[in-house]
Amino acid sequence: MSKAGLYIFTNINRPPQKLIDAFIGIPAATIAGNMNRMSCMNATIQPINNLPLLGPAFTVKSHPADNLLFQKALDLAQPGDVVVMDAQSDLITPVIGKLLALWAEQRGLGGLIIDGAVCNIEALRKMNIPIYAAGTTLTRSYKDRPGKINVPVTCGGVVVNPGDILIGDEDGVVVINPCDADDVLKKSKDTIRMEQKIIEDIRNGTWSRMWIEEALASRQAVIIHDNRNFPRVNVDAPVTIMSKESAEPIHATAINISMQGILLQVEHPLEIHSKVRLCLSKELGNIAIAANVNWQQYNNFGCEFIDMPADIRIILDQVIYRHSQFGRLENLDLGY
Numbered sequence: 001m002s003k004a005g006l007y008i009f010t011n012i013n014r015p016p017q018k019l020i021d022a023f024i025g026i027p028a029a030t031i032a033g034n035m036n037r038m039s040c041m042n043a044t045i046q047p048i049n050n051l052p053l054l055g056p057a058f059t060v061k062s063h064p065a066d067n068l069l070f071q072k073a074l075d076l077a078q079p080g081d082v083v084v085m086d087a088q089s090d091l092i093t094p095v096i097g098k099l100l101a102l103w104a105e106q107r108g109l110g111g112l113i114i115d116g117a118v119c120n121i122e123a124l125r126k127m128n129i130p131i132y133a134a135g136t137t138l139t140r141s142y143k144d145r146p147g148k149i150n151v152p153v154t155c156g157g158v159v160v161n162p163g164d165i166l167i168g169d170e171d172g173v174v175v176i177n178p179c180d181a182d183d184v185l186k187k188s189k190d191t192i193r194m195e196q197k198i199i200e201d202i203r204n205g206t207w208s209r210m211w212i213e214e215a216l217a218s219r220q221a222v223i224i225h226d227n228r229n230f231p232r233v234n235v236d237a238p239v240t241i242m243s244k245e246s247a248e249p250i251h252a253t254a255i256n257i258s259m260q261g262i263l264l265q266v267e268h269p270l271e272i273h274s275k276v277r278l279c280l281s282k283e284l285g286n287i288a289i290a291a292n293v294n295w296q297q298y299n300n301f302g303c304e305f306i307d308m309p310a311d312i313r314i315i316l317d318q319v320i321y322r323h324s325q326f327g328r329l330e331n332l333d334l335g336y
Helices: 017-021 028-033 069-078 097-107 122-124 177-206 211-220 310-326
Strands: 006-008 053-062 082-094 111-118 132-138 147-149 153-155 159-161 165-169 172-176 233-242 248-258 261-266 275-281 289-298 301-308
Touching: 006 069, 017 053, 017 177, 028 165, 028 172, 028 177, 053 069, 053 111, 053 153, 069 082, 069 097, 069 147, 082 132, 097 122, 097 165, 111 153, 159 172, 159 289, 172 177, 233 310, 248 310, 261 275, 261 289, 275 301, 289 310
Parallel strands: 006 147, 053 082, 082 111, 111 132
Antiparallel strands: 053 147, 053 165, 153 159, 165 172, 233 248, 233 275, 248 261, 261 301, 275 289, 289 301
């Protein structure tokens, strides 16, 4: 047993190169969408040089301020491997600079992902190897602390196992278990074909948006067609509804009112999109207004005022003002 707490596992199970190469050109966001976005590194892991990343994970878990095992991993990793270092998101001590990045590039590694800090950022941006990190800083790393190579690590909030397939671009990095890769690949290619069809529909102006209405309807969304530039006041006053669908007047209670419409509580069902005439009680100005029934939720009905004469508009404006200032008014005398 290592007294220093240093463990190095040299061999890992890499996925077939043909399987890895099949993901070339597929955006990380597309893959993430087909994995329920459960294996995406969080936004702390940012691309340094915006080069696309693809390859099997070669992992390092080390003390946040130490890069000895990271340097050893750069020597052990095979061309194409992506070295992933769990530095516990430490942003005090950099674990890689331009020289180590150049060595990784020279060895043909597939990329570097550091859940910690880096330095020499200007030089790293010019490297021909994908580099991701959580930040930059200027202090000096140690080389005398514990750690492990090729064990499960945490990077960007997700677990990365040696041999996992890593895909990264400007949107971020996603981690694929090789056992799931074939299924994820198929679904991602289907998504790309679907998105290409949608792009064509958008350009042709034929993109159907009906699913939004269906989703809102299934969730019983309340859509109120009013202009919020006008105040809406709460009231509790009787209203009589005259409707072609009912031979008798329908009695209702006004819940709130604005210059654009009124919310009514009605036991008798009203026909949606029907036109009604509302006789407002004295508390609401003792006026009659035409309205369209726009929406319903349980026994609440929203009505939008239509064809309102100028004199009625003046009265309604005063009604709303008085209620907003003084609350519920039993007997509203507007002086008209």
